Amino acid sequence: MELLPRRQQEVLQATVHHYVDTGEPVGSRTLVQRFGINASSATVRSAMGALEQRGLLTQPHTSAGRVPSPQGxxxxxxxxxxxxxxxxxxxxxxxTQISLRWAALDDLLLQLARRLSDFTGLMSLITPPQRSESQLxxxxxxxSEDRLLVMVVADCSQAHHLNLRLPHGSAHQVEALERWTDAQLKGGGQLDWNCLPQQLQSxxxxxxxxxQSRDPLLSTGDQGALVHxxxxxxxxxxxxxxxxVRPLLELMDSNPAAFAPSDQGLGGRVWIGGEHPQTALQHCSVVQASYRSGDGSTGQVALIGPMRMAYATARAAVQCVAxxxxxxLS
Structure with missing residues (x-):
């Protein structure tokens, strides 16, 4: 990512902080007064214009101020x-004190999800650890016409052949679906159906x-989720x-684990707006981290909110829970 000039960095950071705190567009004079930027309003206004040209700030139709864009x-x-x-x-x-008081894992995860939400003011989600015993x-x-021939190679080079009927009008999805499965399985990964792009759903x-009908362990990503x-x-x-809000509630009702697609590593990830594979979350940000139990199974910890969120606090909080x-669990 291209490094911004120092003044533009300062102005972008201040604009994000102002918008997260107030939800209101901001102008150059307010930035100078509130954040103590050592420059004139005209200089800050010029930097805001440059950031807008880069696509990092945007100007709502009803306001003279600016707000961050998803790219910002x-x-x-x-x-x-x-x-x-x-x-x-x-x-x-x-x-740590909460974890000492709970014996049942689901009860513990629910208490951690509740405290995570209370601490950040965001929606929280924790998926229980899950492991697939059969590795694709x-x-x-x-x-082939209205049917799809599927060859599945699993552990020990065992091959399974399936023959299924293609849903009407979905033949054009096959090539893209195969590319998606290749990317998912690369490096020993697993299929995470929560990460399936909307256009490939059919x-x-x-x-x-x-x-799932051939071998339930070949299909992953259906674990429950504790939400608060x-x-x-x-x-x-x-x-x-x-x-x-309707698509969010529908996704929550049908597959809440889809809010936090499985991450094979133990680092954190931040999805912003349209970066998330679920189109229902195109106006949201998701901050997540993975955790691992002693048997190698992994779960997800996530916070979901508007793009206008306190990212530093959210990321630190999910990493604390993880x-x-x-x-x-180690």
Missing amino acids: YRHYVDCLLPEPGAGAQHLEREL RAIRLVP CGQALHDAL GVSRLVAEPEFSESDR RTLNHL
Whole structure:
């Protein structure tokens, strides 16, 4: 990612912080006064114009001020994110105390999800650790009229052949679906159907159902999820319109684990807007981290909110929960 000039970095960071705090567009004079930028309003206004030309800021139709664009949030997260405050250290100590009081894993995950949501003011989600015992190596798809021939290569080079009926109008999805399965299985990964792009749902669902009927362990990504703070998400002004909140609630009802697609590594990930594979989340950001139990199974910890979120706090919080679970379950 191209490094911005120092002044533009300062202005972008201040604009993000102002918008996260207030939800209101901001002008150059306010940035100078509130954040103590050592420059004139004209200089800051010029920097804001340059950031807008780069696509990092945008100007709402009804305001003279600017707000961050999804690309602006991405640059902020990748290059300008400040260190979390002392609150994250206090949270980690508190989570350790919570973990000592619970014997049942589901009860513990629910309590951790509740505390995570309370700490950040965002919707939280934790998936239980899951492991697939049957490892897929490759899938090859050959369309033939209205049917799809599927060759599945699993552990020990065992091959399975399936013959399934293609849903009407989905033949054009086959090539893209095979590329998606290749990317998922690369490097020993697993199929995560929560990560299936919306445009491949028709053909992908047929393949998922066929794999599930052949061997349930060949199909992953159907684990449950412990969720807290849905009302906090839908109460945000970004979701005051029903056409934005309805897809979120439908996804929550049908497959809540899809909010946090499985991550094979133990690092964190931040999805911003349209980066997420689920189109229902195109107006959201998802901050997640993975944790691992002693048997190698992994689960996800995630926070979901509007793109206008406190990313440093959110990332530190999910990493605190993931570290707590790593330590407890190891």
